[in-house]
Amino acid sequence: MSSGWTTKALAVLAKDIRTELRTRYSLNALFMFAFTTLVVVSFSLGQLSLGVQVLSALYWIIIFFASMSALSGVFVKEEDAKTAQTLRLFARPSVIYAGKLIYNILLLTILCALLTPLYVAFMNVTVPDWPLFLVVILLGIIGLSGATTIIGAIVAKANVRGALFAVLSFPVLLPLLVAAIGGTDAALVGTGWAGAENHIKLLVAYAVIMITASAVLFDFVWNG
Amino acid sequence: MALSLTVEKLNKSFGVRKVIRELSFTISAPGSLGITGRNGSGKTTLMKMLSQLIPPTGGRVAIRDGDTEIASADCFNYLKMISPEMALYEMLTGYENLKFFSTLAGVRLNQIEQDSLLERVGLSTRGDDLVAAYSSGMKQRLKYAVALLAKPAILLLDEPTSNLDDAGKAIVREIISKQKSEGMLIIATNEAEDLKQVEHVIRLDN
């Protein structure tokens, strides 16, 4: 049973990756949004340099808004294309949730992989602690996906989509943003793992709680 | 497998509008049922309730294997449906759709089996094309291939011959006759030709 389950979840993931590679539906939106925001900020600042705390906040603001523009796609496109009903007759909700969650994590990882070097370059950021910096980003991505994947499913069943996704996600994401910005701050200032300890604990706890809650509640949203 | 589908005092309302009233019937495998009624009489709604996609407002739909009732969340393993409201993945090819859905259904399909499925629905040369490039009739046929790959015990067909030419209709007739002798078949349609092939017909107009 469990090996069957994993294969099926991976099949959902593979299907979404394959479709994404052919259409570039989400990745384009994500990257262009993030990149444009970065360029606008950098350009507007001109010679001015930003303090470290502003820099860490800026990074997560960009990721947050980019996510709001594209992460609900994974469910919205199923509802719009009428493939959601077909899926419901072929797979358990948990399989679909798992596949889509990993897909969103993957999407954000690619975004950050592309964005981070550009961010460091454009904003002239010095990163004294690269391992910590990257770990915080990764944990932030997992938490972000964990919280917003189910909200994407919720929004796919409603009709205002875009604005609603941000409205629903923001209160839920606030703890994540606090922790991620704090952790990034520690990485950029150089206070190291000790300074980031609370934030990392929070990031991990947040990801666990959100993914567990989503896994439990997803059935209701998907079949509701 | 002594499969039966029982509908007990089924009711469905959308707010004020009562669509299905106090419907009751039983059907066992092997067997077939036709559902008919004018547009808006609730055929598709009934089909969705039979396949456990939407809950009734009152009454229940029970699918039983012998005496054991199958849980609602597990019913999808026993039935497949074809409906204008259910589509396949346009950005995948015919073969890819078959592979994807067969993995989800836990069914192994080698190349030969995939080809024979496509042949059965008259799509033998189109497996490598994206579904987006299919005509509406071809998309309908592929839906049959996907529904049948899981060898469903219960097959629900909502508007079975929509978008199909004579060749397509002949294919569907063959599928229908095979299904009703081996399992359970439920059709929702207004086409008299299709209704001729089922044992009983329910009208939803009263």
Place this chain on the structure above:
Amino acid sequence: MVRKYLQIGLFVLIAGVIYFSFTTPAPQQIIGEASRIFYYHIPMAWLTVVAYAINLIYAIRFLKTRSELDDFRSHWSAELGTMFCVLATISGSLFAKVTWGVYWTWSEPRMLSIFILLLIYGAYLSLRAAIPTPERKGIISATYSIFAFPTVPFFIFIMPRMMQSLHPADSVVDKNLHFTMGGTVLPIFLVSLFSFTVLYFWLLGLGIRLHKVQLARFEEA
């Protein structure tokens, strides 16, 4: 008939609270007259949380029972909660202006938590408005209520530990769990808390009874 007497009693209580809140000495000498807002602001903030708890309880129940009445109770509590939340936010903001000179600050954790609740309520109501089908509306919004919940304890319990607080600490209960309000303050405060809570439950019940009547009338038709 009993109900009528209880309503009159509630009216008298609240009238008394309003009268005495202005005629007795101000609760906190340091802050002065502005501290009178305690009598109102704290019960409103309290009820915001209570309303969310009720919303949550009925949301969970609705997912089990799928009874439209449970969904209504959940929704109605959210509407009342939103009202109390807006009042709490405004009263808190006014108090902030008078005592600290700013209408708003993000470094005050309690301000942040009431704000989060405002966001959650707003999101919940927007979600309900955006779903046309009644049964889906209930299920999806109940799920969101439950899902948004973990954020609340985080902001009420964890954040304050992570930040310095501008909020008058020990205003109600100090570290030793003794009531720090002396003299006339404590009774008035407790009566205020009690009567506003009763008011909330009364409004909740009213809405539910009205809804039941509307349902019954609809059934007859």
